[in-house]
Amino acid sequence: MRTLIAPLDPGVESQLRGTDRKRGEIARRYIRRLALEPHLGYRLARGRLASEQCRAVRFDHDHRPEELFGPRHRSPRRGDEDPGEAGPRWRIVYWPAETPDRELRLIVVLAVGVAHPKPGQPSAFELAERLLNIIQQERR
């Protein structure tokens, strides 16, 4: 089966440009890696994104996407840290789908953003759901 990464939506391109240069480059390298490892991300467990079988890759500035066996060292979480604030803060949310003949797998990147942003800012999951709504609207 051949895996293709769909051309990035302008909104996702804009999110990538909106991150700092290092994180943007890491995100792009993770997106390229999805062509080799389409199930790299974890399955989302809640809401619309879960029902659409979407996945998300966790990443941050100290990640090396080319390390196929995981990062050499993980940032330890202290006991007083909220799990939502510890570990990689960024997510690449994507939707994988296969053609019926199982010859092609398509990866559509829905969002690149922070998982738990400050109040008033959309999370990567909210951005992903917005794009999913847009691309699934009927042609007018």
Place this chain on the structure above:
Amino acid sequence: MTVTLIRGREYARLMSELPSPVRSLTLAEIEHQRDRVYEELERGGAIRVYTNDSQHFLGVLTRDQRLLDAAGIAQLIENGHIPPLDELVAMDDRGELP
């Protein structure tokens, strides 16, 4: 290690790849039993869908992953968010995809 016991009838159903359970419902009945319908679909079931007056068979409601994926990809192409698949493959061959 996790061992799951699958009884004969359930094993036969799983091996046949036929959906189960299967029911016939109208659109209104589906809306009325939304949670149950969703749970049955998630279990591998299918709903034969009829108009509210039961006079017209509309189709089959399913969460068969192959159909979901096919419909999703087709919609992306129809809505112009991605090019047709042969074009997409050619773009990949030329190194134009991310």
